Amino acid sequence: MVLPSPRELTHLSQTEISEGLFGRPQVMSESAKNFLAAIVASSDDAIVSKDLNGIVTSWNEGACRIFGYQAEEMIGQSIRRLIPQHLQHEEDYILAKIRSGERVEHFETTRQRKSGELFPISVTISPIRDDAGKVIGASKIARDISERRRSDESRFRLAAIVDSADDAIIGKDLNGIITSWNQGAQRLFGYTEEEIIGQPILRLIPDNLRHEETEILRKLRAGEKLEHYETTRVGKDGQLHEVSITISPIRNSEGVVIGASKIARDISDRKKVEQMAIQAEKIATTGRMAAVIAHEINNPLASVLNLIYLARTGGLSPQEIQNNLAMAENELERVSHLARQTLGFYRDSGAPVEVHLSELMNNVLSVYRAKLLSHNIAVDAQYGDLRKIGVRPGEMIQVFSNLISNSIDAMPQGGKLTISINKDAGANREGLRVVIGDTGQGIPRDHLAKVFQPFFTTKGILGTGIGLWVARQIVERHGGQISVSSSTEPSDSGTAVTVCLPFSGSSSDRPKANGAGSGTEIQ
């Protein structure tokens, strides 16, 4: 038998209760009365009866707990004791309704405890009739709703925070179905809540990045969190957005992961600024190399001018003139060789080309040849793996140029520049490992952590502070890694930068965790 709930009981006449409990009207055995009394006594709600003048006639344990008055304090007293002064008129209204045989249901109002504390309450009041059907009083069931109010309030406040956030905040279940969607998400992706809830989150993921979701769901099921994961997402209008996302598992009260919350921040602007900085550094690198190249080109040109001038005006023998012209020819060879190697460095086609890294390295070295000589720096280049690799040559030359230029700056008193290119057998991919090392004084430990950060420089006004940062951007865009190690031990100091490039280096379409891709020192 399904018992009526205490709340339902009070809505029913005794006859109805009898019918409900026992299948027959007008039967209310002693045991049934005891049963009802037990329910009333054990109820968490206040269950109170009063006569038509509002005088309390019964008072249960729940009423004691909620209002703070004992039964003997209340029975025979007016119910108005519980009603704050400014709400006394409510009792007139309630009594009027009861007298006319009507019920007041789930009436939410404020009552006062014995302590004087006001609190929110939900009240249902039903008339009590005698056997003749005449209304003789009222039963009142009251529930303290302060807790509910509080949790409602905190829920509303949370909802307001979520909705006013600039970031997109999205809930999804473990199958990747969207379960909640805030205003920020609508602004970023263009879908309204109605359009997107119930849809797979894959809608927001560009086709070429769909594998990311598999990985994300795998991590979530394992209870792991993803923080500041930078990737690309697609909006309703098909536009791509660079976003940084943080995804946390949502657990139920038993601790079981039932879904995820995803916070996405649009970082397109930041990426644009970064791109501009990279562009600026390219120009700065070009400028630095141009200065070096100018020196290398102007010297032979000056010699050529002198040789020709002498041949024309010097009163030389035909043999001497021949010698001069031959020397001039040699010098022009030097210039054109340099021009072939350097001009067009920065003409970036965008598409990777299969090249020998050693050749790119030699080109860069030839640009710096005179500078290395004049700084008394010996070069030891060992190329152990001569396979071709797909890179954007202009960008890779910039990386090598930045690293070699740093090494030269690190050895003002001369030293040794060590360069090696070898096979890199990574965990899952094969590639080439380029190491550029110097015997300079090394980088102090507290600086080492910052060398890949933009605008970090120890070179005063001479450094732009983004050479290594740009190198890192370029290497990561090639799917590679760059790291630095350094020693400041006086007897054995120096710095080595290692660049690993995979043979299958695709461009930035692999998922990478925050800052992965780059060396140990990235915090």
Added chain:
Amino acid sequence: MWETEFGDCGGRKSRVLVVDDERLLADTTAAILRNAGFEARTAYDGFGALETTVEFHPDFLLTDIMMPGMNGVELAMAMAERYPAIKIMLFSGQAGISDILEASRAKGFDFPLLAKPVPPAKLVEGLKSLRNG
């Protein structure tokens, strides 16, 4: 004082010391100056130039800036301090040397700077006008 002893007035040829680590450039420049009536010697680095000066007593110093060891500006400052009468000209094929020149200006030196490549006729002309002026 050797500066006056070797002045232009005695009909003696003006002496030019050409310093450049690019040997061909130093040698051809010296040859051109000899043809133009100067007495010219070469040195291929700063220390060599200081050594040569001791016995050659040049009236003019023409020096490249970017050289191994002592650079041209350091050489010029050393020469100007020890032999104030020497007329000094720097040349350079590189634009990125402003910081080196800045260092010399901070010490109160302001040397004329020629950009490589200098057409030989202009170099001769410039030296002659410096000598006569």
